[in-house]
Amino acid sequence: MRKDILLKPGTLRETLDERIRAALDCGALRSIETEQNLVEDSGIRFLVRMVSSLRRKEAEKQRRAVQDEDRNKPADPFLPPEPELTVADVSATHLAVLNKFNVLDRHLLIVTRRFEHQEALLNIDDFRALFACMTEYDGLGFYNGGVLAGASQIHKHLQLVPLPLAQDGPSVPIEPLLTGPGPHCPALPFEHSLRRLDSTVGHGFAEVAEQAMSSYSEMLADLGVGPTMGDRERRQSAPYNLLVTKDWMLAVPRAAEFFQNVSINALGFAGSLFVRDREGLDVVRREGPMRVLQVVVGKP
Numbered sequence: 001m002r003k004d005i006l007l008k009p010g011t012l013r014e015t016l017d018e019r020i021r022a023a024l025d026c027g028a029l030r031s032i033e034t035e036q037n038l039v040e041d042s043g044i045r046f047l048v049r050m051v052s053s054l055r056r057k058e059a060e061k062q063r064r065a066v067q068d069e070d071r072n073k074p075a076d077p078f079l080p081p082e083p084e085l086t087v088a089d090v091s092a093t094h095l096a097v098l099n100k101f102n103v104l105d106r107h108l109l110i111v112t113r114r115f116e117h118q119e120a121l122l123n124i125d126d127f128r129a130l131f132a133c134m135t136e137y138d139g140l141g142f143y144n145g146g147v148l149a150g151a152s153q154i155h156k157h158l159q160l161v162p163l164p165l166a167q168d169g170p171s172v173p174i175e176p177l178l179t180g181p182g183p184h185c186p187a188l189p190f191e192h193s194l195r196r197l198d199s200t201v202g203h204g205f206a207e208v209a210e211q212a213m214s215s216y217s218e219m220l221a222d223l224g225v226g227p228t229m230g231d232r233e234r235r236q237s238a239p240y241n242l243l244v245t246k247d248w249m250l251a252v253p254r255a256a257e258f259f260q261n262v263s264i265n266a267l268g269f270a271g272s273l274f275v276r277d278r279e280g281l282d283v284v285r286r287e288g289p290m291r292v293l294q295v296v297v298g299k300p
Contacts, residue, residue, distance in 0.1 A: 004091050004092045004093070004125070004128070005090070005091050005128065005129075005132050005206075006088075006089040006090060006091055006092065007088055007089065007090045007091070007096075007132050007133070007136075009135070009136075010136070011088070011136075012087075012088060012096070012133060012136035012137070013136055013137050015087055015088055016087050016088075016096075016106055016108065017106075019084075019085075019086075019087045019098060020098065020106070022084065023084050023085055023098055026084055028082055028084035028085055028098075028100070029084075029085065029098055029100060029102065030100060030101050030102075032051075032102060032103055032105075033051070034049045034050065034051050034103060035049065035050040036048075036049055037049070037050065037281060039284055039285055039288075039289055041288045041289045041290045042177070042187070042189070042290050043176065043177075044173055044174055044176065044177065044271055044289075044290075045166070045168075045169055045173055045271070046173060046271050046272070046273060046284075046289040047165060047166045047173060047271060047272045047273070048273045048274075048275060048281060048284050048285075048289070049103060049272070049273070049274050049275070050275050050276070050277065050278065050280070050281050051103050051274050051275070051276065076115065076153075076154075076155050077100070077153065077155075078095075078097065078109075078111045078112075078153070078155045078157065079114075079115060079155065081095065081097045081111060082097075082100070085097050085098040085100060086098075087108065090110060090129045090132055090133060091125065091128060091129045091132065092113075093112060093113055093114075093125040093129065094110050094111060094112055094113065094125065094126070094129035095110075095111050095113060096108050096109070096110055096111075096133060097109045097110075097111050097157075099159070103274060104161045104162070104165075105162065106137075106161070106162045107159065107160075107161050108133065108159065108160040108161075109157045109158075109159055110126075110129050110130055110133060110141075110157060110158040110159070110160060111155065111156070111157045112126075112155070112156045112157070115155055115156075116155070116156040116233060117154055117155075117156060117233065117235065118144070118145070118146060118151045118153065118154045118155065118156050118157070119145065119146050119154075119235045119236050119239075120156055120233045120234065120235050120236075121220075121227055121233075121234050121235065121236055122143065122158075122213075122216055122242075123213070124209065124210070124213045126156070126158060127209040127210075127212045127213045127216070128205070128206060128209045129158070130158050130160065130209070130212075130244065131205040131206075131208050131209045131212065132205055133160055134160065134205070134244075134246060135205045137162060138162065138163045138171070138246075139160045139161060139162050139163055140160070140161050140162075140163055140165065140172060140243065140244070140245055140267075140270060141158055141159065141160050141243070141244035141245070142158070142159050142160075142161075142241070142242060142243050142244065142265075142266035142267060142270070143158050143159070143241065143242040143244075143266060144159075144241060144265045144266050145236055145239050145240045145241065145242065145254075146236065146239035146240075146254070147239070147257060148239040148254045148255070148256060148257045149239040149240060149241050149254045149257070149265065149266070150241070150254075150257055150263060150264055150265025150266065150268075151265075159266075161267075163245075165267075165270060165271065165272050166271075166272075172243075172245065172270050172271065173270065173271025173272065174269060174270050174271040178194055178248060178250065180194075181196055182194035182195050182196060182248075183195065183218075183219070183222050189290055189294055190252065190290075190293055190294045190297040191223065191252065191253055191297055192223075192250060192251065192252045192269075192297075193218075193219040193220075193222035193223055193250070193251045194219075194248060194249070194250050195215035195218065195219055195248065195249045196247065196248050197211050197212060197215065197245075197246065197247055197248060197249065198211060199246040199247060208246070212244065212249060215249055216242070216249065216251070219242075219249065219251040220236070220240070220251065222251075223238075223240060223251060223252075223253045224238070224253075225237055225238045225240050225253065238253060238254075239253070239254040240252060240253050240254055241254060241265065241266035241268075241269055242266060243266055243269060243270055250269065252266075252269050252297055253297060253298070254296060254297065254298070255296060255297060255298025256295065256296045256298065257296070258296070259283070259287070259292040259295050259296055260280075260283050260287075261276070261279060261280055261283065262275055262280045262283055262284060262292065264292065264293065264296045268289075268292070268293055268296075269293060271289075273289060273292070
């Protein structure tokens with residue numbers, strides 16, 4: 001194990017489940033209320049969850065905004081994260097934290113220990129921390145690069161959810177359309193960039209992280225997303241979403257956060273959408289999930 005990785009192999013799943021039980025018992029982790037619906041489009045069965053907890057999340061954001069105004073400084077829920085939600089030390093640079101408003105079970109946030117902006121470019125430490133966690137169980141990593149890409153916090157955090165996303169069908173619903181070696185998949189009707197990863201025997205997570213870092217740079221270049229200088233770090237020149245599995249990575253540029261009243265984050269491009277109410281569900285059904293994704297990408 002690399003010295004900068006603190007996570008003990010084979011421990012994350014058990015530690016995660018223990019922390020979830022304790023956080024639910026003390027009320028730090030909010031309960032989940034969802035109604036699941038399937039909407040078929042372009043041969044893909046999109047999972048659309050109607051999530052009442054999104055309203056609570058919005059109320060919490062508004063409450064924090066009021067507190068920020070009172071204190072004249074921005075609140076950062078990750079500096080430090082709530083102890084009841086903190087799962088593990090992943091590395092010298094990252095912690096694993098529960099998503100307080102989780103919709104998906106075992107939803108982890110992989111958070112930088114010191115403040116980095118969510119629009120800062122990902123680096124090798126980010127990928128090492130992500131893949132250290134992904135070796136513990138089969139999961140989908142994702143990143144919302146900026147507010148227009150669905151990011152709700154400005155402190156840099158990657159996210160990890162278990163696979164499969166749905167009980168039936170492919171573990172990632174959109175995966176049947178990800179054909180060929182990349183970078184382009186003819187069946188995807190929006191701008192994107194795809195790279196394959198080699199996670200075969202003999203490639204430890206550190207080696208796969210190196211591959212991912214190299215692929216990530218190539219993918220952003222494909223999308224025309226370049227580096228710009230922020231206050232103290234290199235930042236992205238445009239918003240984007242990133243999906244990561246052990247075998248492939250998909251990056252998508254963003255032009256808008258919302259399609260009508262439906263907010264789209266990276267999981268939308270995996271085939272998993274979230275709506276706040278029946279009106280949002282009707283929008284997705286009427287327009288079709290692919291059109292929703294095309295519009296928020298902005299370049300069909």
